[in-house]
Structures are given as C-alpha cells and as structure tokens.
Amino acid sequence: MTTSLYRKHRPQKFSDITGQRHVLTTIKHQLETDRVAHAYLFAGPRGTGKTTTSRVLAKAVNCLRRKSGSAEPCNDCVACTSITAGNALDVLEIDAASHTGVDHVREHIIGNTRVAPTSLRWKVFIIDEVHMLSLAAFNALLKTLEEPPANVLFVLATTEVAKLPPTIVSRCQRFDFKKVSVPDMAERLVQLVAREGRTVGEEAIAAIVANADGSVRDAESVLEQVLALGDDPITLDQARLVIPYTDASSVVAFLNALVGKQAAQSLELIGKLAADGVDMGHFANEVTDWLRRLLLLKSGVRASELGVSLTAAQEQVLSELVARPSAAALVTMLSVWVSRANELRFATIPQLPLELAVVELCMGGIPAADAATPAPTARADAPATAAGGATTLRPPSDEPKKAAKGKAAKAPAAKAAVKPVAGEAAPSGIPHRESPKDPPVATLESLQSQWPTIVANVKTQNYSLFSLLRGTRLVQVSGDLVRVGVAYDFHLERVREPKNRQILEQALAAVVGKPVRLEVVVVPADRGPGFKAADDALQPLLENFGGTIVE
Incomplete structure (x- = not known):
C-alpha cells in the first residue's frame, strides 16, 4: 500500500512549512535564543499545519546536532530520525477526540509527566483536537499544565479554540494559524508535482487551490486524486473529472x-x-x-x-x-x-x-391572488345595465374633452362623489360590490350536530387534543361565546393551554364563520343528558347490561 501524498511529503523543517510566517518567526526566535515555553496552543482551521509544526518543534528541542543560534533540526541524528519515524518514546501524540475522559488524562499524561525522559532531552506531549476533552479532564490537566516538571513540553492543537476553558488558554502561548494564501498554496503544489516527476497545467493547479479553501491537506489530497488519472500532462478538463468545479x-x-x-x-x-x-x-x-x-x-x-x-x-x-x-x-x-x-x-x-x-x-416573490389576476375594468363608453337586467344605451362620454381643459377642472370632479341613478347600475368604471352578508347565527343545536366534524378537524393538528375532545360536549352557545364541558380538571387544564385553546377556537371559527370566545368548564358525566364518556369502548357495555359509570 502506497503512502498518501500529504504524509509522504510532510514538512520536516520549519522552512518546508507552507505559510504561517507569523507563527514560525516567533517559534524560531524562541529556539534560537533558548527561550522555549512549557506549553503552546496552536489554533486554526484544519489542514493549516498545526500538527506538522508541533512535530517539527518536538524535533527541534530534542535535536542532538542543532547548531547554536539556529532553529532548524538536522533530521539526521537519532532523536530526529526516531521522531520522524514515529517511534520516539518521549514524544507522545494523543488524539483527544478518542480519549476524552479524565481517567485517560491521569494515566497517560499526568502519570507520564512524573517520569523523566528515557532517551531524549524533552518529553513532548502533542494533544490533538484538545477541545474534545471533558471538563473533568481539563481540570485534572490544569495543575500539571501550569507547573509542569522540568523538560516537559505541551503542545495543544485545536480547530475550535472557543470551546477551551479560559484557564487552559491562559496557561499556554497561543498561536493562531490562518488559511494558507493562494500563491503559497499554488507554489506548494507545483513543488509536489515536480517531486513526483509529473506535469499538471496551471489552470488545473488553480482549480485545486480554489477548491481547497486554504487547507494544504485538502489541496494535497485532491492533487493525489488528479495524479491518479495517469495522464501526463494533466489539463483542466481532465482534472474536472475529480475536482468539484464550476466554470x-x-x-x-x-x-x-x-x-x-x-x-x-x-x-x-x-x-x-x-x-x-x-x-x-x-x-x-x-x-x-x-x-x-x-x-x-x-x-x-x-x-x-x-x-x-x-x-x-x-x-x-x-x-x-x-x-x-x-x-x-x-x-x-x-x-x-x-x-x-x-x-x-x-x-x-x-x-x-x-x-x-x-x-x-x-x-419579487409570489404576488397576492388579487394582484395576480386583477378584475377587468369596464370601459367608459360600455352600455350600462339597468336594475331589471336590461341594457340601456348611454351617450358617448365627454369626459376626455373635459379633462383637456386643465387640471384645475379635473381635480374637483375627481373628488366629487358619484351617486348611481335609481333603477340603474353603478356608473361604468366603478366596480359593483355586493354588501357582505352576515354569517348565520350559530345555535347550540347546530353546533352540536357539527361537533364530531370539528373534533375530527382538530385531529390533523394535535392528536392529543383530539383524544381529549372525544370525551367533551358543547354546553352553551351565546353570541360569540362557546362553552365546552369536560369531565375532569386535568382535561380542563390541557384544553386551556394557549396552543390547544387556539387550535380549538380556529376550528370553531371555521364552522361558525366568525371568531369565537372559548370557555372550558368541568361538567361531570352525570350532569346533563348526552354527555359522552371519555372511553368509547364502555358505551356498548352500558347499553347491554344497563350499568352506570361511577367515579
């Protein structure tokens, strides 16, 4: 199995890391002056070099041949090669996303800090995705992070620094990694293509960079897919087979x-x-x-x-x-x-x-129905319709001639009220509107006959309310007041809940034709004829055996 491209060409020196100059300048200066901190916090988007920088830092502090006044590791000594190979016992990489509990922190981190380094100068703990640790784990780590033993270095890496407790952040030197710029990313990809002995067109490189959104690891993963196409050189049209790309x-x-x-x-x-x-x-x-x-x-x-x-x-x-x-x-x-x-x-x-x-x-969105289909306007010279349905002829209107005389004569005419002649329809141009008819007055008998339908309509909006209403009945209807009786106080409280009350009032208003005021009262089952028991299954038993429901 071949090694992935981003692992095969992972930077092994500070100078190989793409971008992040503001971070590397400070860390390199600390190494050159031997003023390395005991805890670092690397925060930033994924694929921007946080873990890579942590590993290079671990090599730099443990390098046996690093020159005085220099920050770069030699990558040839035993310490550098063991860290590069990932088998150095004194460099521990911990995935906090997989080990979030306090027990793991106490056993593998706090316990290991009490043991001196076995073969290297510094014991380095690289905790990746540190924001995934539990609060108890953070509290257990706090004291060790504040006052670590000699020759112990912590490097915390996270993509969500806001999730870290302030007490942890304040005990580390924080460095914020940024998305890699387009020129730096393109230069990195060109170098990788050259190392692989392949040729990729500039447009294809630009498309990969645009798709990576500042993440070097994402860009290198897509480049590996493009190189797997096998063609040489690889053009933009060929790269589009792999890259999600829009022209x-x-x-x-x-x-x-x-x-x-x-x-x-x-x-x-x-x-x-x-x-x-x-x-x-x-x-x-x-x-x-x-x-x-x-x-x-x-x-x-x-x-x-x-x-x-x-x-x-x-x-x-x-x-x-x-x-x-x-x-x-x-x-x-x-x-x-x-x-x-x-x-x-x-x-x-x-x-x-x-x-x-x-x-x-x-x-502008969906217009209202009235605005979408405006009613046709009658012509000024259209024949008028008499009250009996016959059509009467009118002389041609002379309003256009009057309008030509000026705005002064037109304004008063526009404000004057137009009254229809008795026995004739309204003047042309004025839509005829029938006076709205008042909805029929609801009575107790009429609503009682429709009560099952009203309850059924509630079922689609709130099944729980529908179940409660099956054991209720109408008690009184007076004007816009509708009084509903329930059997128990528990049902009373449930129906009076604002949401349930609104649903029932809307269902009643749809039948009555106007808004109603709902009042809910407790009416035990033995008060008034026709009150339906909440459990419909009991009704056949009552009829066959002549029993009664007792509380």
Missing part, C-alpha cells in the same frame, strides 16, 4: 442575469448546469463567493484585500458588475441566496431551492 464563465453569466432580474435566463442556466451534472451545492457556494466579493467592493474594499487571488479578467468582471446593483440590493441578494442554498441538502429536486431564490429575487 467561472457560467457563474458570471448567471450573476449578469440575476443582477439584471432576468428570471428566465437565470433559470435556464441553472437547468443547464444541473443537466450537465454540476454539483448544485458547489455552484451555490461559487455564487455566494462572488456575491460576497461584490458586496465588499461596493462597501469600499479594494480588490487586492479580498483575500483571494483574482485574474485580470475576473477583476474586470467584478468592476463591471459592482456598478449595477446598490449595496442594499446586494445584501438582499446575498441573504436570500444563502438562505435558499442551505435548503439544498433537504431538496428532493437538487436545483429547486436555487430556482426559488431566482424567482424570489427577480420577480
């Missing part, structure tokens, strides 16, 4: 259509990309990145400070796009797009959330 021209064309509110063109582009097998999640992320860049440029940030490497063509496209929408419009576009993109993982149709975002941004 920049497609993103630019989509943004042009989206900014211009061209819904049809935007939807066609999404459909074409989906038909071509493009990952919709990756496409959504690409559009999000471009919208973010537009927003930053609109806010006054210079293109060189965006944190990404852009080609001259991309900078030209950004400068043209940024002049079109306002900052407020970009904020809205970005918010809607990100919100819809988060729905992709739940979508049965992969592109549907993005299509909804396009419609929402280009067409």
